[in-house]
Amino acid sequence: MKPFFLNLWSHCVRLTARWPSIGSIAPFIPLVAGWWIVTELEVFPRAFLPGPVDVVRSFGSLVYTGILPEYLQDSMVRLAVGAFWGIALGVPLGMLVGLSQRAHTALWPLLLFFQAIGDIAWLPILVIWFGYGLITMTVVIVYTVIFPVVLNTVLGVRSIPITMHRAALSLGASRTRILWEVVLPGALPNIVTGLRNGLGYGWRALIATEIIVGTSGIGFLMFDARRAGSVVEILLGMIILGILWYIVDSWILAPIERATGQRWGLVTR
Amino acid sequence: MKNLTIRNLSKTYFDPYAGTNVTAVHDVSLDVRQGEFVSIVGPSGCGKTTILNMIAGFIPHTGGEILLDGRPVKGPGADRGVVFQSFALFPWRTVLENVAFGPKMRGVGKAEREKIAYEYLALAKLTEAAGRYPAELSGGMQQRVGVVRALANEPDVLLMDEPFASVDAQTRMTLQEELTRIWQEKRPTVIFITHDVGEAVFLGNRVVALSKGRVLEEIAIDLPRPRSWDALNDDPRFKELSGRVLQLVRSA
Known part of the structure; x- marks a missing residue:
């Protein structure tokens, strides 16, 4: 018995070394297996807790009818638009507040105040102002993304040693040139961290918003399924949320982090 | 001749905790040819x-004057190039880019400034390290880069x-x-x-x-x-x- 498990283990180690993506799937295997066993034993009624096979089947039919790809695209585009504006507004604002004591004095209390009014707390008034639609959703996501980006950018800008500024100045850099050559790259690891947090919150806010005001998207899919009493589709929506975030984080954000802060020795591995 | 002349240089600042003025530099004069x-x-x-x-x-400064080539x-x-105790290399730039930074700020083209940088890197036997990031170098190597970066800007x-x-x-x-x-x-x-x-x-x-x-x-x-x-x-x-x-x- 013992050599068998030892062999199995060494196989696992070799396999994950060759294909690291298998290593990130492996933790889910016991989870899915447990789920499958529980549903096969019919501990709960099928209508309350469908099994993995049912969910996969539902995935197939929703892809086939074109609903899932369309909703998925809607959600991703909303997140991308929100992320774009969150960065475009948040980074310059963070640099301003981080560099200028005057801007810090004037804006910091406002930032903290508005940060406290959480994303979906804005929904009631946004629905009155902009109705049930894309503008409302975009505002909520931008709002959610922008605060972590701004606050982390401020932190990043302020953590750049003064000698960096001085070195650039005495090598002939102008104050405006320093923004691009020193301040932005120096704050970049923090900006990426802010973006990572912001998109994580933004993703959640998006789903919540879609549930409340949506007419499409993964959040809407789940809420619509509840109305139809389709637990399978609710579970499918939840699984997609997790997988999508995993992809965004490990395929986009983590590589950026490795290529910047870690490469430069500004962030310890 | 670009001489540096320092006349009666002084620095006084207010210490908010002690509530008094502190003189850190007192009437320093120095001529450097x-x-x-x-x-x-x-x-x-x-x-x-x-x-x-x-x-x-x-x-x-709060008193006296500093003249470089006659100008304050x-x-x-x-x-005035500076070499810092903490090196102050740009971590997001390679050794080569760090050394080429000064000429870049002067508007020297890429090929020309890299030629200058390589010339100065060779002076400190740093040619091999040109493509590496500062964090990958030892402290001694980093400061060699610091010295060369300041010198390359002449x-x-x-x-x-x-x-x-x-x-x-x-x-x-x-x-x-x-x-x-x-x-x-x-x-x-x-x-x-x-x-x-x-x-x-x-x-x-x-x-x-x-x-x-x-x-x-x-x-x-x-x-x-x-x-x-x-x-x-x-x-x-x-x-x-x-x-x-x-x-x-x-x-x-």
Whole structure:
């Protein structure tokens, strides 16, 4: 018995070394297996807790009818638009507040105040102002993304040693040139961290918003399924949320982090 | 000739905790001729770094004047290169890009500035490290890059603020010997701040002893060049000069 498990283990180690993506799937295997066993034993009624096979089947039919790809695209585009504006507004604002004591004095209390009014707390008034639609959703996501980006950018800008500024100045850099050559790259690891947090919150806010005001998207899919009493589709929506975030984080954000802060020795591995 | 003239320089600032004015630098005058290597030595808190920061234009002076080539110094500028104790290399730039930074700010094209950078890197035997990031180098290597980066911009004066204080003793001796060699080759004007009397004497044409914000004495160093630690360690003249400077700094 013992050599068998030892062999199995060494196989696992070799396999994950060759294909690291298998290593990130492996933790889910016991989870899915447990789920499958529980549903096969019919501990709960099928209508309350469908099994993995049912969910996969539902995935197939929703892809086939074109609903899932369309909703998925809607959600991703909303997140991308929100992320774009969150960065475009948040980074310059963070640099301003981080560099200028005057801007810090004037804006910091406002930032903290508005940060406290959480994303979906804005929904009631946004629905009155902009109705049930894309503008409302975009505002909520931008709002959610922008605060972590701004606050982390401020932190990043302020953590750049003064000698960096001085070195650039005495090598002939102008104050405006320093923004691009020193301040932005120096704050970049923090900006990426802010973006990572912001998109994580933004993703959640998006789903919540879609549930409340949506007419499409993964959040809407789940809420619509509840109305139809389709637990399978609710579970499918939840699984997609997790997988999508995993992809965004490990395929986009983590590589950026490795290529910047870690490469430069500004962030310890 | 691009000489540096410092006349009656002083720095007074308000200490909010003590509620009084503190004078960190008191009536310092110094003439540095082009191509000269001047060491400023003194214990911590004697105002030597404050003097360097004022020459570099990082902080304003409150009395007297600093003239470079006859013109008063206002703020930092490329005519005064600085080597920092903490290296202050840009972590997001490779060694080559760090050294090419000054010429880039002057608007020198990519091919030309990389040629300049390679030339200076070769001077400190750093050619192999050109493509690496600062974090991948040892402290000694990083400071070689720091020195070369300042030199590659061909400043009128090179200001060095305890540049070798944070590397180990053996590396420090190597760096000191390399600096004297590079100085002889390029003959930049150097103001070198240190608390290490041996270092000040080993490197300088002249040593300015500083204490409590005042110049105690200037001592000409007539040791022959090229200088090396092997030759100078047991040199009676070196010992005599170091002894005198040490006595000055300690007695004040």
